[in-house]
Amino acid sequence: MTDVNAPQVNTDVKKKFMFVNRKAPYGTIYALEALEVVLISAAFEQDVSLAFLDDGVYQLMKGQDTIGIGMKNFSPTYRALGDYDVTKLYVERESLDERGLKPEVLMEITYEDENEDFAQKPSVHFVSRSELTEIMAQQDVLLNF
Amino acid sequence: MNKSTLHTVNKSPFERSAFISALNHLKPGDALLMTEDGVVGARKGSAFAGQLDKVTKSCGVYVLGPDLAARGMAENDVIQGVKLVDYGGFVDLVTTHHRTQAWL
C-alpha cells in the first residue's frame, strides 16, 4: 500500500515553516492536531519551528494531569520533538508574564546535537515579543489552528 | 519582492484577543486585514479605534467590504485610513505580501 504521507515534492526546496500556537491545551483540539502536523512535517526535511504565545504557552506546562477530565495527556509528545529534528520552540516572554508564569513551570525540552557529540541542548528559546515578531518575519509559511 | 506579512483577523476584538495579538506583532510595511466578525474592530468610535488608528500610520489596514455590509455597516462607518477590499482585493493582498498569518 502506498504511503499517503510520502513526500512527492522536490525536497531540494527547503522552506521555513512556523507552527503558531496560541491556545491552551484540552479546551479545544487545536494544540493536539497542530502537533500532529508538526510530526508529519519532519518527513519533508523543511526548516520547522514552533511558536508558543498567548495561551499557547500553557501547552508546555509541566505536570499536566488529565485523569480527572478523562482526556489523553499528549504533552510527552513535545519532549519527543527533538527526535523529529524539530529543535526550535520559541516561547514568548510577555505571554508568560501576562499569565503570571515563570519559565521554570514549563517542561524542559532538549535535543541531541549530532554536530557536538550528541550533547543535550535546550529546544526552548524564551524570546521577547519583538524578537518573535522578527522571527515570524523570516518564515515562508505560517500555520495557525 | 517586499518580504512583508499580511495579518488576517477574523474575530471581533471584543470577543477574542487575536486582534490585540495581531497588533502586537506587526512590523512597519505589513498589512492588517479584518474579515468576518473581525470587521467590528474597524468601526469608528469603538474602544479599539485609537489603537487601530495608530496602526494605519505604519501599515496598510483593510476591512473586507462584504463582511462589513453583512453586519450592517458601510465605508463611512470605519475609521479613517482603513480601506475596503472585496474578495479579489483579499487575494491581491495575499499575493502582494510574502506570507499570510491568520490570527484566529
Next chain:
Amino acid sequence: MKFGILVNEGPYTHQASDSAYQFTKAALEKGHEIFRVFFYNDGVNNGSRLTVPPQDDRNLQKAWTDLAQKHKLDLVVCIAAAQRRGILDEGEAKRHGKDANNIAPGFRISGLGQLVEAGIVADRLVVFGD
C-alpha cells in the same frame, strides 16, 4: 500564483468555510491556480455528502463539490481528523468495519503530508479557521 488553502472549521457553525470558498473563487477568477484545498480539524465535515441544509440558503458541500468539478480542484480531507469525526470513504469504512461511508463527491481522504506538501509547493498558504 499557486495557492494552498487550509480550512479548519466545518460548514455553517463558523464562517471559515464560506470565507475560504469565496476567497478560492476570487483567486480562480483572477487566473490564479489553487494547488490544494486541505480540510483539517472540524473542516473535514465540509466533506460529508449527508448534509441537508435549508433550501433557501447556500449548500456549502455542494458549492465545494461544484467548484472542484468546474476547476478540477484537489479537495483533501485529512484522514486522522476525518476518522475522529466520522467522515469516511468506502475504503476507510471497510477497513474499520463501519456500516456506511459518507464522503462527498470531489473530496478525497488523505494524509497530513498533503498539507505539508501544499505549504512547500504553493506560493501562498492561506488559513481559514475559528
